Amino acid sequence: MSSLTLIAIAIIVLFIAYLTYGAWLAKKWGIDPSRKTPAHTMSDGVDYVPAPAPVLLGHHFASIAGAGPIVGPIVASIFGWIPVFLWIIIGGIFLGGVQDFGSLFSSMRNDGKSIGHVIEKNIGQSGKKLFSIFAWLTLLLVVAAFVNIVANTFVSVPAAASASIMFIILAIVFGFAVYRKGVPLLIGSIVGVALLFSCVYLGILFPIMLSKTTWIFILLGYIFVASVTPVWILLQPRDYLNSYLLYAMIIGAVLGLVLYRPTIQLVGFAGFNVGGSYLFPMLFVIVACGAISGFHALVGSGTTSKQIANESDAKVIGFGAMLIESVLAVIALITAAYIGGDKLAELLKNGGPVNVFSNGLGTFMTAFGLPLSVGVSFTALAISAFALTSLDTATRLGRFIFQEFFEDNSKEVQSILVTNRFISTTITVVLGGALALVGWKKVWPIFGSANQLLAALALLSLAAYLKNQNRDYKMVMAPMIFMFTVTIFALGLLIKANLAAGNLLLVGFAVVLLILALVLVSQSYSVLFGNKKINSESNKSA
Known part of the structure; x- marks a missing residue:
C-alpha cells in the first residue's frame, strides 16, 4: 500500500470530523461566543491573559505535542500498521478530541480552574484531593522525563541547544513587541x-x-523562570513561534510523501501477542498522545483555559489541535512502516523512535531537494523544541495544581502555598529535578498507564460536569469506560510483571493508581448513574 494513500485518508477523515463532529459537540455543550471567558473576567497579567486564537493554538498545540505523537506510534508499530492507524483515527476523533475539547470547555466554565476543581464541584472535595495528588505526581514524572529527553537531545545534537536558547530570546522580544509595543500580530x-x-x-x-x-x-533553572513569569513574556510567544516549526515539519513531511511516494513495508497485522506484549491493552497505552492523552486535559484545563479570548475559539484549539496531532502521529507511523524489517530494528536500537522519525522525514524531504543531513537535523531540532515546550508547560501546570490543592486550608497556609507561586514552583522543580537526577527511570514504566488513567479521569470529570448541567454526556461515557478498562488491564499486567521481577516500587505505584481509579469511580457512580448532585447551586451559573 502507498503511504501517500494512508496520509490522504487520514487528513480527509480528520478534516470531515472537525467540520461535523466538532461542530456537533460545540452545539451540544452550548458554546457561547457572547459569554466572557476567564481570561477577561479574571485577567491578572500573569496567568489569565487573553490571547488571539492563532497564538493560543500555537501554545496549546506545541504543549500537547512534544515527542509523544512521534514516539508512541513508532513503538506501537510492532503490532502492525493497521491497528495503529485505526486507533489513531478513531481514538483521535471520538476519544482524544472529546477529552481535549471537553476539558478545555469545562475548565473555561469554571474560572479556568483545573480538572481537580471541576471534580470537586461535581463529584466532591475528596475526589478533588485524590485527583490533585495523582495529577501532581504524574507531572513530576513528566518533568523528570522531559528534562532527561531534552538534556540527552542537547548532548547528542548540540545545534538543538544553541537554537533553543536563541528561540527563548526571540520569544521574549516578540512578546514585548506584540503585547507592549503594539506591533501587529x-x-x-x-x-x-x-x-x-x-x-x-x-x-x-x-x-x-x-x-x-x-x-x-x-533546564531546571529555565523551567522555574518559565513557570513564574507572566505568560505573555515567554510562554505564549515561545510556544506560538515554535508551533511554526511543527507546522513546517508537517508540511515538509506531507510534501515529501507526495513526491517521494514511499511504499509501506511493515506487516499490516503482526498478531495479538508480539514478544509478550499484548495488543489489548498495550496498543492503547503505547500510542498515547496520537489518539488520547491525559496530559492534554491538564494543558487544556491548566494554561489554555486561562488564555482563551472567546468561547468560539475552543473548538479549533481543543478539538482541532488534537486532530492535527493525529496527523502527526500517522506521519510518525509511516516513517516506521515504510522501512520495516531489520533496518527499522537497527534505527530503533541506535537512536530510538526519534531517530526513526528524523531519518524518515529527512529521507522524504530529499524528494524536493533538501539534503538528507539538513532534513534530519531540522527534524531533530523541531522535536527538541517541542519537548522543551511540554516541559515548561508541565512545570506551570504542576504549580497550578499544587496551589489549588491548598485552597481550602487555613488562611495562613493559603498565603504561603496558594498565593506564592515561587514556593509552589520551587517544590515542583526540586522534586521533579531530583527524580530526573537519581530515580526517574525506576518509575518510568508506570508513566504510560498513569497518563491514560489521567485521560479516563478527565473524561469522568467531564461526564459529571455535563450531567450536573443537564447537558448531553453520552458521547463521553463510552470513551470513559473504555479508557478505565484499558488502564485497569494495563495496570494488572504491570503489577504481575513487576511482582515476578521483584520490583516492589513499581508494584506500589501501580496499586496506588488502581486504588485511586476505583475510589473515584465509586464516588462518581451516584452522580453519573443516579440523581445525586454536588454543589448544584454553584453549578447553576457555570
Missing part, C-alpha cells in the same frame, strides 16, 4: 518566523556542547 509573526528559522540555521553553525548533568541544571 501579522507583522510580528512574519518577522518572528523568519528569525525563528534563522535561529535554526545559526544553531547548526554554532552548536553548544555541555555535559548532560550541566544541561539538567540549566
